[in-house]
Amino acid sequence: MPLVVEDVMRLLCSIAEERKMQAAVKHSGKGALVTGAVAFLGGLVGGPPGLAVGGAVGGLLGAWMTSGQFQPIPQILMQLPPSEQQKLFNEVTAIVRHLEWTDVVQLTMLVMGSEALKQQLVAMLVNYVTKELRAEVQYGD
Incomplete structure (x- = not known):
């Protein structure tokens, strides 16, 4: 039976939900910029001790700004543009083409009954999220 893109997206969402997969776009550049700016200001205001305090405060502020920005992967998948969903569709079709279903x-x-198939699809999904979306993947709550 031919697959449609929406069905493949639902299948990937089911797998991602089961594994409680989340992703966050890395904002390390923003965190580094904040850390450097606060350290610079601390150095201007307080000299060498101000530089140390500014670096510590800036580091904490930068870490706080970039943490906790994870979104569930199913939500990300459903918001992808059609061209990106088509890419995923093509990759999934290559993995499940040998199966027979009605x-x-x-x-x-x-798929959900086969750990090997799930692993293949999870690996493909993680690869897509990290390479194409340049995001970090996290499992669990």
């Missing part, structure tokens, strides 16, 4: 429910059951 509808998307049966395909989902086949």
Whole structure:
């Protein structure tokens, strides 16, 4: 049975939900900029001790600004533009092409029942998120 993009997105969402996958775009440049700016200001105001205090405060502020920005991967997948969803569709189709199914429910059951298939799809999804979206993947709550 031919697959449609929406069905593949739902399948990937099911797998990502089961693994509680989240992703965050890395903002390390922003954190480094804040750290450097606060350290510079501390150095201007307080000399060498101000530089040390500014660096410490700036580092904490930069870390705080860039933390906690994880989004559930299913949410990210459903917000992807059609061209990106098509890329994922093509990759999933290559992985599941050898399976025989009659509808998307049966395909989902086949995939969810096979740890090897789930692992392949998770690896493909992690690769896509880290390379194409330049995001960090996290599992669990």
